[in-house]
Amino acid sequence: MNRGAASAPVLRTDMLTVRFGGLAALNQVNFEVQRGEIRAIIGPNGAGKSTFFNCLTGVLRPTAGKIFFGGEDITGLSSDRISQKGIARSYQITNIMPNATALENVRVAAQSRRHSWNMVRHCMSFHDLVEKAEQALDKVGLLAKAKELASNLSHGEQRNLEIGIALATEPTLLCLDEPTAGMSAAETHETMALVRRIAKDFTILIVEHDMPLVMELASRITVLNYGAVLAEGPPAEIQKNPRVQEAYLKT
Amino acid sequence: MNTIIGFIQNIPLDLLLIQTVNGIVTGMILALVASGLTLIFGIMDVVNFAHGELFMLGAYVGVVVFALTGNFWIALILATMIVAILGASMQILTLRPLIGRDPLTTILATFGISLILQNYVLWQFGPVARKISEPITTHFNLFYLEYPWYRLVIAGLSAALIGLFWVFLKQSKFGVWIRATTQDRVMAQAMGIPVPWVYTGVFAIGAALAAASGVLFAPMAGVTHTMGLDWVLKAFIVVVVGGMGSLGGSIAAAIFISLLEAYAAIWVSPAQAVIVSFIVLILTLLFRPTGLFVPTPK
Amino acid sequence: MSATAPSSEPLVQVEGLHTYYGKSHILHGVTLEVGRGEVVGLIGRNGVGKSTTLKTIMGLVNARQGEIRLEGSSITHEAPHRLARRGIGYVPEDRRIFRLLTVMENLRTGFDRAGVTAERKKMLLDKVFAYFPVLAERRDQAGGTLSGGEQQMLAIARAMMLEPKIILLDEPTEGLMPRMVSQIHQIIDALHKEGVAILLVEQNVPLTLEASQRIYIMEKGMVRHHCATSEITINDPLIKQYLGV
Numbered sequence: 001m002n003r004g005a006a007s008a009p010v011l012r013t014d015m016l017t018v019r020f021g022g023l024a025a026l027n028q029v030n031f032e033v034q035r036g037e038i039r040a041i042i043g044p045n046g047a048g049k050s051t052f053f054n055c056l057t058g059v060l061r062p063t064a065g066k067i068f069f070g071g072e073d074i075t076g077l078s079s080d081r082i083s084q085k086g087i088a089r090s091y092q093i094t095n096i097m098p099n100a101t102a103l104e105n106v107r108v109a110a111q112s113r114r115h116s117w118n119m120v121r122h123c124m125s126f127h128d129l130v131e132k133a134e135q136a137l138d139k140v141g142l143l144a145k146a147k148e149l150a151s152n153l154s155h156g157e158q159r160n161l162e163i164g165i166a167l168a169t170e171p172t173l174l175c176l177d178e179p180t181a182g183m184s185a186a187e188t189h190e191t192m193a194l195v196r197r198i199a200k201d202f203t204i205l206i207v208e209h210d211m212p213l214v215m216e217l218a219s220r221i222t223v224l225n226y227g228a229v230l231a232e233g234p235p236a237e238i239q240k241n242p243r244v245q246e247a248y249l250k251t
Numbered sequence: 252m253n254t255i256i257g258f259i260q261n262i263p264l265d266l267l268l269i270q271t272v273n274g275i276v277t278g279m280i281l282a283l284v285a286s287g288l289t290l291i292f293g294i295m296d297v298v299n300f301a302h303g304e305l306f307m308l309g310a311y312v313g314v315v316v317f318a319l320t321g322n323f324w325i326a327l328i329l330a331t332m333i334v335a336i337l338g339a340s341m342q343i344l345t346l347r348p349l350i351g352r353d354p355l356t357t358i359l360a361t362f363g364i365s366l367i368l369q370n371y372v373l374w375q376f377g378p379v380a381r382k383i384s385e386p387i388t389t390h391f392n393l394f395y396l397e398y399p400w401y402r403l404v405i406a407g408l409s410a411a412l413i414g415l416f417w418v419f420l421k422q423s424k425f426g427v428w429i430r431a432t433t434q435d436r437v438m439a440q441a442m443g444i445p446v447p448w449v450y451t452g453v454f455a456i457g458a459a460l461a462a463a464s465g466v467l468f469a470p471m472a473g474v475t476h477t478m479g480l481d482w483v484l485k486a487f488i489v490v491v492v493g494g495m496g497s498l499g500g501s502i503a504a505a506i507f508i509s510l511l512e513a514y515a516a517i518w519v520s521p522a523q524a525v526i527v528s529f530i531v532l533i534l535t536l537l538f539r540p541t542g543l544f545v546p547t548p549k
Numbered sequence: 550m551s552a553t554a555p556s557s558e559p560l561v562q563v564e565g566l567h568t569y570y571g572k573s574h575i576l577h578g579v580t581l582e583v584g585r586g587e588v589v590g591l592i593g594r595n596g597v598g599k600s601t602t603l604k605t606i607m608g609l610v611n612a613r614q615g616e617i618r619l620e621g622s623s624i625t626h627e628a629p630h631r632l633a634r635r636g637i638g639y640v641p642e643d644r645r646i647f648r649l650l651t652v653m654e655n656l657r658t659g660f661d662r663a664g665v666t667a668e669r670k671k672m673l674l675d676k677v678f679a680y681f682p683v684l685a686e687r688r689d690q691a692g693g694t695l696s697g698g699e700q701q702m703l704a705i706a707r708a709m710m711l712e713p714k715i716i717l718l719d720e721p722t723e724g725l726m727p728r729m730v731s732q733i734h735q736i737i738d739a740l741h742k743e744g745v746a747i748l749l750v751e752q753n754v755p756l757t758l759e760a761s762q763r764i765y766i767m768e769k770g771m772v773r774h775h776c777a778t779s780e781i782t783i784n785d786p787l788i789k790q791y792l793g794v
Binding site for chain 1: 570571572573574575577594595596597720723724752753754755756769783788789792793794
């Protein structure tokens, strides 16, 4: 088939399977996401969403199947290699360094892309890195709080900082794991606006339970159930799909 | 292979058997000391640096009671009870407030207590070693040695105490509480088990076991304020090699290490034979860090 | 078993509960109540705070604001082991039975209480073995060797040993095969017949609607709707809104 490079999916999985003993947490999942999409991954409890993310980011090694990132086979690579290739992830439980400032948190991530063996220069004199860090902070609306200790930020700001850290690694694919967990309605709204803003520059995968948010934000939705893909399509279609409703309500 | 066999054949059999007996005797005392330590760690994740001092304190209380009554057995029982109460107070006053904090704080706290106890005892009793005379002074002929019966009594009593403790753990209500709390502290609470008091009880039991070992060991060497140090170091090695929190593992490790040291003492001085324990510790940490006598987790 | 509003004083009252995990604000003012002997369902999507509500009631998680009352007296900051003795049984998600203890020892942690005579212990055991014969068969086996469904039964049986006034039941059907769902339903009915109140957290909506007299629907850390189960069906738009897609 003659497909140009522009239409090659950013990420593709081929019969991705993860077994824990006799249990298939992921069962022959074929998944594809195109550049610039905001793809939400939803499903009832235990559907395999976290397992899926863990496979993509190298935390978990799949039992079978393959993962292709930009056409390259990344199955089984370690998390740091995958991060270097351009997949970034934010976590469900806030994973920032509480005793460092917001800027320092993000700068460490920025450093991962280009390091120097120079042990004598002051860390703040690597201007390009500091600039990248500040840009990332600006994208998540935290530039004003660059010098604040991360532990002093509000919960919503901390979750956004986590996204900022992911951004500073200059990813191609951004995986957001329940970014609005524990947020108030106002903070959720802000984060939603943030994701929409940055979506122009990245491809985004987002696991979320907040249905109204998912319906508004996602361009396409993949529904997982019992480790397999139950349905996939634009939000309106998914809402009308009776099998999806059944899976959630367990009817 | 042949040289090794020839080597072993050259060792006089009686020497080997004597060292086996010595190894088992030391091993049983070590097992008694280490049981308390591993129990405390297993249930509340506390590394009790004051454990050697509880051993030492047991010996000193034994000295005092022995001086008052002239009876070894009363000294043993009273010392065990008194140090158990002391251990409980120690836990309530200094460790309970630290529950949930950084584990480093409990290490520092128990280390501080060990220093306090050592210096108190030094101040109270002076630097000269005290003595408790053994309750059984007869000997028997073990090959060419006149071997004191008392040493076998120590081994037997230690084994009995550990056995009693094992039965207690398996069958009594408090034993079930201890085992449940060790496995899942949160659900133990949800089942009505008063976990803070279980912690105190376990600490008291650990202290009692250490104190009993102290009194039993006292007639073999002098009672000094530093006698706890050697034992606590070995006890820690035993706990790590046996698998932290595993009672059976500690007992097996204690005997294993003591036997190895006893055999090593055939060729080198006892002070150098101690190196064997450290070698075992290093090898365990390198190859089976969860413990030699514990099944490897998947 | 009629579905009426709770009589005079509810057994458990929760008012304006705010719970945090560190900085994460999970419960934004939860208010609900359970009457004596009532089965009350608490439903909502993943992550809305249902389990956290149960854990806060049980004292396993600290409430930063708000009040919890048992039979009228405040238990907001009471220690969990005291609550268990006062009659609150807790069956967590993922069961959490004591894996290295035998089935019998697991049950023992519940009935080995002050003031329980040997006859009463025997009676409790007989009753629970009648409900769950498979546990009788496996009484000397280690908890960890039981299947998922058997562990769920043991977790419930263990809580029953406390002779509780109310059982906090967290997602009992999760991870169980669909045919076990009806078994759970039967157990809930049997407990209800005995007068034990149940606060049932579930994602299985049909089961909850059938087994409970009243339900609360939660979203994002708050109770959004509350009614008798006779007033709502699975096809109600509210159900779709808060639980579906």
